[in-house]
Amino acid sequence: IKDENVTKYRYALVESDTTTVGKQYAILKELELPIATLVHSGGKSLHALVKIDADTFDEYRTRVDFLYEVCKRNGLGVDRQNRNPSRLSRLPGVTRNGKSQHLIATHIGQATWEDWKEWIEDINDDLPDIEEMEICTEEPELAEELIEGVLRVGHKMLVAGPSKAGKSWLMMRLAAALAEGKS
Numbered sequence: 001i002k003d004e005n006v007t008k009y010r011y012a013l014v015e016s017d018t019t020t021v022g023k024q025y026a027i028l029k030e031l032e033l034p035i036a037t038l039v040h041s042g043g044k045s046l047h048a049l050v051k052i053d054a055d056t057f058d059e060y061r062t063r064v065d066f067l068y069e070v071c072k073r074n075g076l077g078v079d080r081q082n083r084n085p086s087r088l089s090r091l092p093g094v095t096r097n098g099k100s101q102h103l104i105a106t107h108i109g110q111a112t113w114e115d116w117k118e119w120i121e122d123i124n125d126d127l128p129d130i131e132e133m134e135i136c137t138e139e140p141e142l143a144e145e146l147i148e149g150v151l152r153v154g155h156k157m158l159v160a161g162p163s164k165a166g167k168s169w170l171m172m173r174l175a176a177a178l179a180e181g182k183s
Contacts, residue, residue, distance in 0.1 A: 006085040009060035014048040018077035027076045032109040034116045042099035047089045
């Protein structure tokens with residue numbers, strides 16, 4: 001039960017005593033953490049064994065710190081005393097203080113740490129939050145027409161055609177007609 005006895009860094013324990021069990025479950029599901037087992041502690045928390053699959057202790061620490069930070073940013077106050085690799089979790093089917101500990105789910109969220117990290121980085125892209133906008137049911141007021149059915153004040157018009165089709169001549173006559181107020 002000591003960190004120096006750990007030879008494989010496969011899982012990290014995520015537990016919160018500061019958030020209700022229902023909210024914990026909702027956040028854990030929403031974050032799509034690569035959870036191997038999710039156990040109700042028989043008390044006020046859920047114990048999620050999250051797949052870390054680190055090769056070294058340093059990699060384990062880095063991944064757990066990242067995991068806990070993501071949880072914290074998303075409203076799950078994680079118990080940071082659980083970040084050591086030798087931390088024990090609750091055992092489903094055992095009674096604790098007169099309350100049954102039970103298994104809630106297995107293999108939920110992303111399949112691997114790498115899949116989850118890529119997924120979480122894609123959704124946490126530092127873009128501003130989406131805001132709802134009111135939908136306008138009235139049509140906007142249109143600008144005055146310069147050329148009926150073709151061009152309005154403040155708008156742009158493009159005239160295209162093959163060489164020698166008379167585009168320049170058309171534009172000169174159009175400019176003169178508009179300047180004189182004629183059709």
